[in-house]
Amino acid sequence: MHVSPLIEKELNDSVRILYLNAYSGLFISFIASTGIVFGFSDKSFTSVTDKLIWWFIMVVVLGIRFIDVYYFKRSSKAASYVDLYRFSLSVTLTALIWCCYGLYFHSSFSVLELTSIILIFSALGGGSANILSAHRPTCFIYAFLLLIPYSVLLTLSEEHYQNVLGVLGIGFGFVTLIALHKAANFTQNAIHLKNQNIELLELMEQRVELRTQEIYHLSNxxxxxxxxxxxxxxxxxxxxxxxxxxxxxxxxxxx
Missing domain, CATH: 1.20.5 (Single alpha-helices involved in coiled-coils or other helix-helix interfaces)
Incomplete structure (x- = not known):
């Protein structure tokens, strides 16, 4: 399928922005996952073991993503849809792992741990506006998986404070999605205008060169x-x- 040069340039810029911001997101995810696993004590040996397994899976996925980002940034080739889909799938996988943590270990959470999880999910979802805004579907899926499933689970709980946290989580989730929509629009418009201006400048230079050649020919x-x-x-x-x-x-x- 033929793709116009302008679309190719916009795709390249979008993917490179995603990869450029990836290191900070990977670092935050590693610190947050390590903190919630090792920062809270569990009486159940099974729960501790399961959390360590979850943490190991998260670290492996983050490590693979780190290697992917490292080699992509060292490459001088133009980005393609394959790079975009690979990045998007890895981010979605990270969000699913986070989502599974809240849903799977919910019954073992203390009040402090549950509150911390909601705050971490909210911070990660809100932070995606800066890190993932270059690709709207990726940032939407990431924020949705972090905030909505676990918040819905909290609203179904018999505990009143969990219901309140769940409603707040859902409300914050929809506000975050609106903010992500605006951030994605701004980023995509900035990328489009930048490449459109470059294309117009190149076209003007070509026309000036052709006009100069015509004038030279007419005068000689x-x-x-x-x-x-x-x-x-x-x-x-x-x-x-x-x-x-x-x-x-x-x-x-x-x-």
């Missing part, structure tokens, strides 16, 4: 015969004479 050719006119003939003669003289002088100096 006879309108009837299209041969060199008197002024152009004299210029070419002087140029040829000067070149011949310089060649003779060069030969004389070399001998």
């Amino acid at each position: 050719s006879d309108s009837l015969t299209q041969l060199l006119n008197r002024n152009a003939f004299l210029k070419e003669s002087k140029k040829g004479y000067r070149d011949t003289l310089m060649n003779h002088l060069r030969c004389y100096l070399l001998t």
Whole structure:
């Protein structure tokens, strides 16, 4: 399928912005996942073991993403849809792992841990406006998976404070999605205008060059015969004479 040069440039810029911001997102995810696993004590050995397994899976996924980002940033080739889909899928996988943590370990959470999870999910979802705004579907899916499923689970709880946190989480989730929509619009418009201006500038330079060639041709050719006119003939003669003289002088100096 043929893609216009403008779309290719916009795709390249979008993907490079995503990868450029990836390091900060990976670092925050690693710190947050490590903090919630090792920062809270669990009485159940099974729960501790399961959390360590979850943390190991998260670290492996983040490590693979880190390697992908490292090699992409070292590459000089233009970004493609394959790069975009690979990045989007890895971000979605990270969001699913976060989502599974809240849903799977919910019954073992203390009040402090549950509140911390909601705050972490909200911070990660809100932060995606800066990190993932270059691709609207990716940032929408990431924020939705972080905030909505677990918040809905909290609203179904028998505990009143969990219901309140769930409603707040859902409300914040929809506000975040609106903010992500605006951030994505701003980023995409900025990328589009940048590449459109570059394309217009290149087109203007081409037209100026063609116009210059036309003016030169009109001023140095006879309108009837299209041969060199008197002024152009004299210029070419002087140029040829000067070149011949310089060649003779060069030969004389070399001998």
